[in-house]
Amino acid sequence: MSAPYIVSPLTYITNSILSTGIFPDRLKFSEFRPLYKDGDPLDYSNYRPISLLTSFSKVIEKILHKRLYHFLEQQKLIVNKRHGFRQKASTETAAFSLLNTILLSLDNKSLAGGLFLDLRKAFDCVNHDILLSNLNYYGISGKANEIMKSYITDRYQRVVMYHRSSNKLVSKWKRIKYGVPQGSVLGPLLFLIYINDLLRTTDNYANAVLFPDDTSIIITHTDAQEFKQTIDIAIQETNNWFLSNLLTVNYNKTHFLQFFTKKQNKIPIQIISSNTILTNIHSTKFLGLTLDSMLSWREHFTALTSKLNKACFAIRTIKSFMTTRVLKMVYYSYFHSIMSYGIIF
Numbered sequence: 474m475s476a477p478y479i480v481s482p483l484t485y486i487t488n489s490i491l492s493t494g495i496f497p498d499r500l501k502f503s504e505f506r507p508l509y510k511d512g513d514p515l516d517y518s519n520y521r522p523i524s525l526l527t528s529f530s531k532v533i534e535k536i537l538h539k540r541l542y543h544f545l546e547q548q549k550l551i552v553n554k555r556h557g558f559r560q561k562a563s564t565e566t567a568a569f570s571l572l573n574t575i576l577l578s579l580d581n582k583s584l585a586g587g588l589f590l591d592l593r594k595a596f597d598c599v600n601h602d603i604l605l606s607n608l609n610y611y612g613i614s615g616k617a618n619e620i621m622k623s624y625i626t627d628r629y630q631r632v633v634m635y636h637r638s639s640n641k642l643v644s645k646w647k648r649i650k651y652g653v654p655q656g657s658v659l660g661p662l663l664f665l666i667y668i669n670d671l672l673r674t675t676d677n678y679a680n681a682v683l684f685p686d687d688t689s690i691i692i693t694h695t696d697a698q699e700f701k702q703t704i705d706i707a708i709q710e711t712n713n714w715f716l717s718n719l720l721t722v723n724y725n726k727t728h729f730l731q732f733f734t735k736k737q738n739k740i741p742i743q744i745i746s747s748n749t750i751l752t753n754i755h756s757t758k759f760l761g762l763t764l765d766s767m768l769s770w771r772e773h774f775t776a777l778t779s780k781l782n783k784a785c786f787a788i789r790t791i792k793s794f795m796t797t798r799v800l801k802m803v804y805y806s807y808f809h810s811i812m813s814y815g816i817i818f
Contacts, residue, residue: 487533494619500530501628502646503654522597524630524654534658537620541613542662550611551665552672556684558661564760565815567684571691571759572818574680575732575768578693584700584740585733588690588707589757591726592715595686596664597652600719601625604653604667611666625653625663668718674710678703684760697740704729704742708751728754732766739766762815777811784808 490496507520526534542559545551551559556567571587578585592598605622608614613621632644653660653667668683675681680691690707694700715722729751733739743750756765756772763773784807792800 483529483532486529487536490533490620491616494616494623496533496620496623498627500527500533501624502527503628503630503656504633505630506633522594522655524656525633526654526657531658534624537624538658538662541617541659544613545611545666548612550669552669552683556682558665564684565817567682568760568762568815568818570680571682571689572764572768574682574691574693578691579732579734579737581695582737583693583695584697584731584737585691585693586700586704586729586731586742587757588692588704588711588751589728589730589759590688590690590711591723592686592688593721593723595668595720596655596660598720599652599664599667601651603718604663607666607669611669621663624659628654630654668720671711671714674714675707679707687760689759700740701742724751727751728757730754730757730764730766732768734767762818780811781808784811 486497503524503526505522505524507517508523510519510521512519546560556562556564556570575585575587601622604625605618608618608621628649629646630649631646634642636642653663664686671683671688672681675690678692680693682689682691688711690711692700692703692707694703712722729742731739731742731753742753756763758764763770763776765772787807788800788803791803795803
């Protein structure tokens with residue numbers, strides 16, 4: 474209903490941004506609402522910082538995103554092994570790439586292991602100077618680079634929380650010195666550009682699968698000694714890359730998982746990085762899938778059964794006072810979506 478009244482001024486503002494290279498200051502204010510993930514609810518590191526932006530900002534971001542993404546894809550600048558926030562590069566393509574590498578290795582009777590790296594607050598630690606330098610390196614220069622610089626710099630943010638008594642608690646506005654806003658349209662694409670060249674450090678000795686800030690490196694080798702050495706090289710090289718780009722690996726959540734078949738024996742491996750001994754685990758979560766060392770899917774089924782039981786209980790609870798149409802909606806959103814995700818694997 475409001476489109477006929479706002480389309481003309483919004484078009485004028487957008488064209489002005491593209492011609493001047495200046496993103497309006499009034500659109501660079503965001504409210505940050507902590508979204509609980511898991512773990513201890515009193516630990517602030519267990520909350521995801523989602524930024525709520527104005528609708529006008531997102532409209533303009535979509536236009537900038539479309540142009541930037543089209544250029545990157547046309548020039549084939551984004552590495553193919555990078556998944557997420559791209560067309561035809563979803564969580565399922567990432568899972569296929571990872572599982573296919575592991576299964577091919579095991580079929581060839583090679584040793585296979587995975588380093589599952591966790592970055593600490595990756596989106597919030599993006600250095601603006603490095604990002605702008607990367608953009609310029611990939612050909613986003615001139616006015617285009619000025620727009621991106623104007624978009625990411627001099628942004629302001631405040632925290633909004635709601636108390637149990639429904640009182641709204643608001644912090645003071647503070648200037649953001651680092652990072653790209655989570656919850657924005659442009660943020661994820663800018664982060665992809667920021668870490669796009671990470672794969673150059675791993676291509677020579679390992680297969681990496683990157684899904685935004687989730688980095689998984691699969692190491693394979695026929696010789697046990699070479700296998701161990703390659704793991705050490707992978708840890709050292711990736712850690713050096715992260716340090717040079719001012720990103721931090723969370724070694725408390727970084728693990729090593731060796732994959733093997735019934736005919737293979739597990740090799741005792743101790744991995745030390747930054748004076749921290751990495752945990753050798755039996756299973757890990759990868760983009761919603763629980764992978765175990767023998768790819769038996771038993772632990773995945775256990776976790777899946779628990780979720781589906783909760784969904785069944787919810788549907789039974791509302792069955793008596795909901796229509797069939799509503800029940801179908803609940804089924805497809807709460808049960809079917811969980812059951813069908815990753816089922817192809």
